[in-house]
Amino acid sequence: MLVFLSCCLVFLGSGKTLAFAIPMIHSVLQWQESKSRSDNATEEPLCDDEDKPGWESDNETNPKHLNPKQDEDSGGDDDVDESCPIGCMKVLENVEFDFGANKHAADLNKNRPLLGLVLTPTRELAVQVKHHIDAVAKFTGIKTAILVGGMAAQKQERVLNQKPEIVIATPGRLWELIKEKHSHLSNLRQLRCLVIDEADRMVERGHFLELSQLLEMLNDSQYNPRRQTFVFSATLTLVHQAPTRVLQKKYAKKIDQKTKLEMLMEKVGIRGKPKVIDLTRKETTVETLTETRIHCDMDDKDYYLYYFLLQYPGRTMVFANSIDCIKRLSALLTILDCNPLPLHANMHQKQRLKNLERFAERENCVLLTTDVAARGLDIPNVQHVIHYQVPRTSEIYVHRSGRTARAANEGLSLLLIGPDDMINFRKIYKTLEKNEELPFFPVETKCMFAIKERVNLARQIEKVEYYNSRAKQHNSWFQQAAEALEIDLDDDVLIGGRSNEQEESQKQKMLKGMKKQLKHLLSQSVFKVLLKTKYPTQSGKLDLACVCLRTGLHLKHCICTAVVFKFPLGEFCA
Incomplete structure (x- = not known):
């Protein structure tokens, strides 16, 4: 075996x-092939040699030496094939036909x-x-x-x-x-x-x-x-x-590569x-994959995610650890006109496959997914992978990042690291045996004010719509149940109580005003500076002091440790 x-x-x-x-x-x-040979070996031939018993003609004449003209003169059937021996014709006369159309199949x-x-x-x-x-x-x-x-x-x-x-x-x-x-x-x-x-x-x-x-x-x-x-x-x-709690136990066994395989x-x-x-690379990641990170608070992850999607359009996969997070991001980015495609285990299978097909067809598209799409999927030309939540294990990180930089193509893996993600990040960093620290992703801080304004307004709209949808479903169910039981429904049972038409009109007017304001903000350009930076690479780091001073930017505005410009640095610093 x-x-x-x-x-x-x-x-x-x-x-x-x-x-x-x-x-x-x-x-x-x-x-x-072996089945076909065995079947052919067990089949009985339709016509045998003339020297075998049972195949002699009635006049003891060899059928192969019959004169076709003599046979025709003796009143034989004109439709009979002259090249077919008479012995075979006698076998066909006694065949019982089975008219079952699918028996052989x-x-x-x-x-x-x-x-x-x-x-x-x-x-x-x-x-x-x-x-x-x-x-x-x-x-x-x-x-x-x-x-x-x-x-x-x-x-x-x-x-x-x-x-x-x-x-x-x-x-x-x-x-x-x-x-x-x-x-x-x-x-x-x-x-x-x-x-x-x-x-x-x-x-x-x-x-x-x-x-x-x-x-x-x-x-x-x-x-x-x-x-x-x-x-x-x-x-x-x-x-x-x-985990430490496992290693402290007496029966805990330290696992290495050999033990894991066993x-x-x-x-x-x-x-x-x-x-x-074993074809595993020592570095565990390919040279064409750029790995970067952004450290931020949990509430600021939405800002940096939207910033990246706006600044670097392309085919992007955003991974999260929970389905609830995917649902919230899907609603938020939809309000921001990013047109995301969700993918998680609670979706209907046809919709999951449909979203995958749409993502593979569109050049500029965002796929919000849990780890159901982390392993094995070969989606062409995925340019970016964003870890909105740091994965729990190094294996998941490798598989997630493996959706990009495939077949010698370039790709980017970006980690959004919050305070709660630091433990998992350190574990991954130690397991993958990274010799150098991951570079920070370059962010234009001047643009963050406009980014935050848009995202905060979208959050308010998403919260109102979610509350209204949840209240509508909850109240509708209780009202139908009360009508079926023919009882009066207390206002305390309903979310938000019984609201009159005037209150509902004011809420809708407020929501409509927020959407109008957001639409106006989305119509404006965020990145007014002509200079745009590309991702940092693992090949080296630039001197930030040189870059910042010659561009006229103050050093405090640069929060990255490695920047690579789309044009040669020599032309820029000349």
Whole structure:
């Protein structure tokens, strides 16, 4: 059994999916070829040699030496093919026809088992993997199917009835169909390839309980000693420091790369000596990725986020740790005319896929997402990744940052670090073994007054609209319940009490005035200075004193430690 562990960097865009897709397709084609040879060997030939018993003609004449002219004179059928031996014609006379149109196809499907299984942590990654496998297997006739939550289970069962050789699935939906004893999933002993993508995430404690049950079944009752197991992740050998409260316990075990791999092998159920291929870079990040940071208060993160989106348009992914944060940012940036696209686990699956497609199509777009989009997704030309909230582990940071700077393209990773984020930031910095401190992102402080004015007004509008929407839903539910029970409703139950038409009119007038004021502010230009700075790079730092003095800017206005201008510094300082 071969176990292939690939620790490729996700931001390389190095074709990690093809690393397991090609061997899987090759294995399926080998099975089809061996099946075809065995079927041909067991088929009885329609016509045998003339010297074998049972094929002599009635007049003991060799059919191959019959004179076609003599046969025609003897009153034979004119429609009979002259090149076909008479022995074969006698067999066809006694054939019983079965007019079932799909019998042959059903027999083929019945004998086609599940040969390849790919397990992914997210639905979006499963869809992407299926597209890549279909592209490679386009001319092979291999069928694939996807089994993920958020879609109709009945439709996926109908797809399974077609007996696809390869299934790409998330653990939850797959285990659900296995428990329902679907015929195509009832016998997994013939499984030739098992792929666990993003394995370190999949086997984390407290996540994917169905995966543990599935692996237990595959390694016990459905075990196949000839099965290949492929384990992939970009952070397979990346080990982050355990919390202090864990390290202080007596039974706590210090985890290194070797120990982490051994624990992973045990959870996956790998037997024997696996073959490990480690392609991890020592720096853990590619040279084309620019990593920067901004230290600010929690309430100021909105200002810097809006500043960046306004100053540096492009395809930007903004990551947060919670769904509530994504919802709030989506409402705020919508009011500021940034037209963001949200993506989180509480959204309907069709809407999630639709937002991903829109984000990939638009050159200037913002995707607000949780970590459901952090792993494996190959979205072309993502220029910026903003960590609105610092990730909890170094693995998540690597995967988030890996959405940009793919396939040798340049990209930027920006951390917005608040006081509560410093602990996680220090852990990530220590785990990734950064030799140099991350440079500060350059910000034009003169523009921040206009930025704050816009964001503060948008916050007020968002708060009023949220309150009105919440009050409307709450009061409507209680009013309907009171009418159904035919009872009087107390004013204390309603949010805001019973308001008259005059109060409602004043509130709407105030809201309308704030929106009009914000519209006027959005129509004005924020960046009036012609000089615009680009991101700091890891290649070096400029002398701030030289830059600031020659530009006429006072040193106190520069809060960055590294600035790279779009034009050569020599021309600027001349």
